[in-house]
Structure formats: structure tokens, C-alpha cells
Amino acid sequence: MQLMSSEAPEFRLEDFLPYRLSVAANRVSRRFADRYGAAFGLSIPEWRVMAVLGRFGRLPAREITARTAMDKVKVSRAVRQLEGRGFLERAADAADARLHWLALSEAGQGAHAAIVPMAREMEAEVVQGLTAEELALLHAALGRIAERFPGEGVD
Amino acid sequence: MQLMSSEAPEFRLEDFLPYRLSVAANRVSRRFADRYGAAFGLSIPEWRVMAVLGRFGRLPAREITARTAMDKVKVSRAVRQLEGRGFLERAADAADARLHWLALSEAGQGAHAAIVPMAREMEAEVVQGLTAEELALLHAALGRIAERFPGEGVD
DNA sequence: TCCAGGTAGTTTCAAATGCAACTGATGTCA
DNA sequence: TGACATCAGTTGCATTTGAAACTACCTGGA
Numbered sequence: 151m152q153l154m155s156s157e158a159p160e161f162r163l164e165d166f167l168p169y170r171l172s173v174a175a176n177r178v179s180r181r182f183a184d185r186y187g188a189a190f191g192l193s194i195p196e197w198r199v200m201a202v203l204g205r206f207g208r209l210p211a212r213e214i215t216a217r218t219a220m221d222k223v224k225v226s227r228a229v230r231q232l233e234g235r236g237f238l239e240r241a242a243d244a245a246d247a248r249l250h251w252l253a254l255s256e257a258g259q260g261a262h263a264a265i266v267p268m269a270r271e272m273e274a275e276v277v278q279g280l281t282a283e284e285l286a287l288l289h290a291a292l293g294r295i296a297e298r299f300p301g302e303g304v305d
Numbered sequence: 306m307q308l309m310s311s312e313a314p315e316f317r318l319e320d321f322l323p324y325r326l327s328v329a330a331n332r333v334s335r336r337f338a339d340r341y342g343a344a345f346g347l348s349i350p351e352w353r354v355m356a357v358l359g360r361f362g363r364l365p366a367r368e369i370t371a372r373t374a375m376d377k378v379k380v381s382r383a384v385r386q387l388e389g390r391g392f393l394e395r396a397a398d399a400a401d402a403r404l405h406w407l408a409l410s411e412a413g414q415g416a417h418a419a420i421v422p423m424a425r426e427m428e429a430e431v432v433q434g435l436t437a438e439e440l441a442l443l444h445a446a447l448g449r450i451a452e453r454f455p456g457e458g459v460d
Numbered sequence: 461t462c463c464a465g466g467t468a469g470t471t472t473c474a475a476a477t478g479c480a481a482c483t484g485a486t487g488t489c490a
Numbered sequence: 491t492g493a494c495a496t497c498a499g500t501t502g503c504a505t506t507t508g509a510a511a512c513t514a515c516c517t518g519g520a
Contacts, residue, residue, distance in 0.1 A: 172349075180454075219324075
């Protein structure tokens with residue numbers, strides 16, 4: 151191997167996009183988990199399940215996995231927690247005994263209504279300091295990345 | 306509670322920035338971990354340690370934690386793996402017996418040189434379709450988010 | 461009717477994670 | 491000097507995780 155006058159530039163981890171993406175995402179997730187946990191005793195998977203049920207009303211677990219980008223094991227465990235806490239109710243499907251329809255209970259709806267404003271506040275914190283242009287681009291870029299990197303139940 | 310003609314808009318998880326950020330980052334990380342793992346038997350923490358050592362030569366573990374955004378436990382374990390694999394060497398500091406200087410071995414340098422191009426390729430896949438300007442904005446946005454959400458050893 | 465193959469959801473088990481406690485060493489300040 | 495806080499790094503332990511196996515059920519032929 152010959153020494154060239156112009157070598158490849160050294161690799162800078164701190165400028166490596168996948169690394170930066172991971173650091174930013176994990177820090178935000180950590181902060182959010184702390185807050186959901188402190189305020190409502192919920193984990194992020196549990197909150198995601200509540201979020202989609204709050205929006206769609208009744209869903210079978212299979213639909214929750216699709217709409218939360220979590221795998222079915224994670225959903226199954228989050229559902230069990232939420233059921234134990236009285237935040238959701240499960241009903242067997244009349245026609246297909248494999249299906250369980252899941253829906254927020256009264257208490258779950260109350261919790262959902264309380265959490266949503268907090269989630270919006272936290273999102274505002276993340277976005278704070280970004281220009282509208284940056285925000286739009288960030289959303290677009292995240293969408294493209296998620297498309298280009300599909301994942302079954304990948305979070 | 307009174308029904309208003311204009312209610313708060315429903316909460317859409319799929320538009321929630323923290324969620325999108327997490328999904329994108331985790332999918333990219335997953336893909337990368339698969340590739341590093343298949344090609345070199347490295348985990349992401351191990352690769353991060355190699356990356357900073359490849360750039361800075363010799364560092365004590367403490368510096369690695371700072372430069373990889375990982376906590377010291379994760380660094381400690383990654384270092385042990387890499388040492389066992391013969392990718393790095395450890396030397397006690399002459400003046401301070403608490404410090405261990407870590408550096409890539411010959412084999413480690415070879416692996417580093419082989420991995421860097423692969424990492425660049427994967428980064429190119431992530432940013433594919435973005436203009437230089439968009440990329441700069443994305444970097445700026447991620448930087449601002451990471452600043453606003455500091456974390457000790459948060460990944 | 462029967463069965464091969466598919467689906468919904470749970471369980472099992474091993475690996476990854478992270479906090480807290482720990483060891484050994486150094487700094488500091490009276 | 492000596493007592494005590496601090497630092498580098500490791501270990502213990504409980505929690506989270508996910509891949510694969512498993513149970514129960516359904517469906518579409520033959």
C-alpha cells in the first residue's frame with residue numbers, strides 16, 4: 151500500500167449521522183420515559199399503546215403492533231401491564247377466538263386525556279429552537295429514513 | 306365538561322416527533338448492527354470504541370465514554386470484548402494507577418480501516434436523496450436536539 | 461371431513477442494559 | 491500527616507429486550 155499525498159479523511163464519530171441520530175433519539179426517549187414514568191407510571195411502550203387506542207378506539211393487538219412500530223411481544227407485555235392497571239379492557243371477538251379487541255377503560259381515557267397535553271409540551275420542547283424549515287426537513291428526512299429502512303417490529 | 310365546536314385535534318402518534326425520531330434511529334441502528342455484526346462480529350458499542358480509538362490513537366476509558374456518549378459500564382464491557390478479540394491493547398498509566406490507556410492493536414487498526422468505508426457507505430444510504438443543504442439542516446437540527454437534551458452517558 | 465399451513469398472541473430463555481454498590485487509587489485540606 | 495471526598499473502572503443484580511418456540515385457533519383446499 152502506497153502512501154498518498156491526500157489520504158482519506160479520518161472518520162469522525164461525532165459527525166456520523168447514524169450516531170447523531172441515535173444519540174438525539176435516545177436522549178429524547180430517556181427524558182420522555184422519565185416524565186411519563188414520574189407522572190403516570192407508564193413506560194414508552196405502554197404510552198404508545200394508549201396513544202393508538204385513544205385515537206382509534208378499539209383495536210386488536212395485531213393492529214397495535216402495526217401502528218406503534220413495536221413487535222408483538224412488546225405490545226403483549228404493555229397490554230398486560232395496562233390491563234392490570236385498569237387502563238384498558240379486553241374483549242374476545244365473537245367470530246374469531248384468536249382476536250382480542252382492546253380499548254381504553256374510563257380510567258384509561260382519563261389518563262390519555264391527561265397525558266396528551268404533556269406529550270405535546272414535550273414535543274414542543276424538542277422542536278424549540280428549530281426553524282420551521284428545519285422542522286419540516288427533519289420530518290421529511292425521518293420519513294424517508296424510516297421508509298428506506300423498514301423493520302418488522304422495529305421500534 | 307362542555308362539548309366545544311372545535312375540539313383539540315386528536316393525538317397522532319405517527320406524527321409525533323419523538324416517536325418518529327425513535328423509529329428512524331432504531332431502524333438505522335438495527336440495520337447497522339446487523340451489518341457490523343455479520344461482517345466483523347462487532348456490536349455498535351464496540352464499533353464506537355474502535356472509531357474513537359482509530360481517530361485519537363490512545364485514550365483512557367474515561368475519554369471514550371465522553372466521546373461516544375455511552376456510559377462507563379457500556380464502555381468497560383465493550384473494551385473487554387475488544388481486548389479479548391485482540392483488537393485493542395491496554396497499558397497502565399505510569400503516574401496514575403487508576404488510568405488505563407487504550408489503543409487499537411495492529412489487528413484493530415486493520416479492522417478499523419476495513420470498517421470505515423463500510424460505515425461511510427451505510428451513512429450514504431441514510432442520507433440518499435438529501436441535498437447538501439438539507440443534510441446540513443438535518444445535522445443542525447439533531448445537534449440542537451442533543452444539546453437541549455443533555456444526558457450523562459446517554460447513548 | 462380432514463389436514464397443512466397460516467395467524468394471534470403468549471411464554472421461554474438468553475443477551476443487553478443500567479443503576480447502584482464496590483474496589484482501588486488519588487487529591488485535598490486542615 | 492491523616493481523614494475524607496473524589497475519580498477510574500468493574501461487578502452485581504434487577505429490568506428490559508427480542509428471537510424463537512409454543513398454544514390455540516382459523517382457513518382453504520383435496
